[in-house]
Amino acid sequence: MGATKTEHFTDRQNKIAVLAKALGHPARIAIIEYLMKVNECICGDIVNELPLAQPTVSQHLKELKNAGIIKGNIEGNAVCYCLDEKNIAVLNTYFSDILQKVSKAKCC
Amino acid sequence: MGATKTEHFTDRQNKIAVLAKALGHPARIAIIEYLMKVNECICGDIVNELPLAQPTVSQHLKELKNAGIIKGNIEGNAVCYCLDEKNIAVLNTYFSDILQKVSKAKCC
DNA sequence: GTTTAATATTGCAATATTACGATTAATGTT
DNA sequence: AACATTAATCGTAATATTGCAATATTAAAC
Numbered sequence: 001m002g003a004t005k006t007e008h009f010t011d012r013q014n015k016i017a018v019l020a021k022a023l024g025h026p027a028r029i030a031i032i033e034y035l036m037k038v039n040e041c042i043c044g045d046i047v048n049e050l051p052l053a054q055p056t057v058s059q060h061l062k063e064l065k066n067a068g069i070i071k072g073n074i075e076g077n078a079v080c081y082c083l084d085e086k087n088i089a090v091l092n093t094y095f096s097d098i099l100q101k102v103s104k105a106k107c108c
Numbered sequence: 109m110g111a112t113k114t115e116h117f118t119d120r121q122n123k124i125a126v127l128a129k130a131l132g133h134p135a136r137i138a139i140i141e142y143l144m145k146v147n148e149c150i151c152g153d154i155v156n157e158l159p160l161a162q163p164t165v166s167q168h169l170k171e172l173k174n175a176g177i178i179k180g181n182i183e184g185n186a187v188c189y190c191l192d193e194k195n196i197a198v199l200n201t202y203f204s205d206i207l208q209k210v211s212k213a214k215c216c
Numbered sequence: 217g218t219t220t221a222a223t224a225t226t227g228c229a230a231t232a233t234t235a236c237g238a239t240t241a242a243t244g245t246t
Numbered sequence: 247a248a249c250a251t252t253a254a255t256c257g258t259a260a261t262a263t264t265g266c267a268a269t270a271t272t273a274a275a276c
Contacts, residue, residue, distance in 0.1 A: 003261055004234065008159040009134035013141070017134040024129025025264085026117035033121070036206060040215040043223060051116045056265050058224060063263095073216040077222050077273040082215030083206070092203040098144060098191070099200045107148040107190030108181040111231055112264065133234085151253055164235050166254060171233095185243035185252050 019091055022067030027052060028060050032083065035070065040082040042075075127199055130175030135160060136168050140191065143178065148190040150183075 006014050023029060027050060034049055035041065043061060047054045061081060064070045068087040073080045114122050131137060135158060142157055143149065151169060155162045169189060172178045176195040181188045 004133060004135075005159070006134055009138055013134045013137045017132055017137050020128045020137075021132025024125055024132040025112060026114055026121045026125040027112075027264095029121045029125050029128075030117055032206065036209045039213045044221090051113070053266050054223075055225080055267080059264080062224080071215070074272095075216065077220095079223065080216035083210045085207070085210045088203060088207050088210060092200070092207045095196060095200040095203055098140065099193070099196050101144045102191045102193045102196060105147045107179070108183065108188035135234095152251085155253095161236050162253075163237080163255080167234080167236095170254085182243095187253065 016091075016094055018067050019069065019087055022064050022069050025060070027056075028064055028069075031057075031060060031064065032069065035081065035083050040080050042078040042080060044078070046081075124199070124202055126175050127177065127195055130172050130177050133168070135164075136172055136177075139165075139168060139172065140177070143189065143191050148188050150186040150188060152186070154189075 009017075023032070030050055031046055034046060038045070043054070043058055046061070047057050050057060052060075061070065061072070065072055065081075068084055070081050071084045073082075117125075131140070138158055139154055142154060146153070151162070151166055154169070155165050158165060160168075169178070169180070173180055173189075176192055178189050179192045181190075
């Protein structure tokens, strides 16, 4: 085994899991926080900011992009990255809903 | 390699990553959604609900508990699980803050 | 068209995750 | 005490992730 049994879960459950998984690494959280600060930037800026090699940063950016957390626009020979509002809103709504439910009912 | 370089990131970044990572699997999302529905339950209930074996469910519960997403209270020979409001609130605030920042400034 | 700059991709080693059968531990029931 | 119930742990196979050096790709600049 070792492979996630995605086929047993709903598309929505898989979608949320993909988004959350993309955020499940401190380097990717750091990238997001940097993007929050500077609004938009290129890969090289992040390489200068983080203690990781360029291929590693590039890989993290790819995962964030595949999950839909960030967008990348080609600008000449560089790529301009920024946060993708839509999917962050999806997560925000998701956690708001959970919190609302949870806060209503205490447990064991 | 293969190990995350947690020491290069802040405690807060690592904390958020741990919480997000715990949610980065559809089975764990399904567990959370089930807990939202029934408010509290024991491991066996989830085993009946999901297409996964008991040890697998137990392992997922352990990860959710270690991350602080759920709480587990011993009740006789069973363990009563429920969502942990506090850390879900942490995530909710985190994504609200990101969304607020992002919605203010369009990018490339 | 050659050089430069910015990223992406490839290949690989180290480590982590996922899943489950078998077993164990702990409490409840008879 | 013997047995049943519930869940955790152990062991292990399959797969995924992380990180980087080396290389490839792409587009600007000269």
